[in-house]
Amino acid sequence: MRVDEAVPAHPPDGAGARELAGLLRRTALGDAAAFEGLYRELAGPVLGLAARVLRDRAQAEEVAQEVFVEVWRLAARYDPEAGGVRAWVLTVAHRRAVDRVRAEQAASDRELRAGRAEPRSTPADEVPDQVERGLDRERVRRCLGRLTELQREAVRLTYYRGYTQREAAAALRVPLTSVKGRLRDGLIRLRDCLGVAG
Structure with missing residues (x-):
């Protein structure tokens, strides 16, 4: 056993314990200097304990503050026989x-309970959204049908399949400038057909 293991850092009895008891008695009488001394002696251990329990420094600091407010208020109720x-x-x-x-x-x-308690959408609530999505898809399909083959394929590959313009050019076996031009023209025609502003 090492020496530092054999001797507690803060012995329960002795000068330290008597000094703390004296500070607490004077705190109970409203002695702010005694309370300050008590705070200096115990703030570190209180904050350390709170931090271990809470694992959040800001909350531990708040709890430590609440503890010392309580110590100030309840100092007169301290019973030395209890510990x-x-x-x-x-x-x-x-x-x-x-x-x-x-x-x-x-x-x-x-x-969590409030989140679960929120009313879930019913199939009847989803019908208008499904209809609107279906109509939007149909409009886009109709407008895509008005594009040239190269414009349609350039839009399909880059916007629906996630190809880069260079990858679309390779897939379509046309120069990159052709894909860029057809894509620009196709998007302008789609915008006009769909009535999208800007």
Whole structure:
């Protein structure tokens, strides 16, 4: 066993524990300097505990702040018979952090339930959308039929199949400039046929 393992960093009894108890007693009487001393001694352990429970630095800082507000308010209720000041403050910190985790989980569960509770669309609700999509497809098909063969193939390959203009030129066995020109002309004719502004 190493020496640092044998000796606790903060012994439960001794000068440290007595000093903390004195600071807490004076805090209970409204002594702001004593509270500041208590804060200096315990802020690190409280923040560390909250950070381990919450795994979120910002929330851990909020919880630590809430803990010290509670310590200030409840200092007079501290019972030395129940344990040391450090243990009492860290117990308050642990409870606050766990409460925050539970509150976050409850909020997440509520959002999940609300998402599930939203009314799902019925087949009757989908009919107008399906009809509109069908009409749009039919208009596009009709307008594509008005293009020249090369224009139609250039549009089909680049817009519907995802080819680059160079790949479309290779597939159609025509020069790249031909594909670019036919594509531009075809898109202009489609825009005019579909009545798309711009």
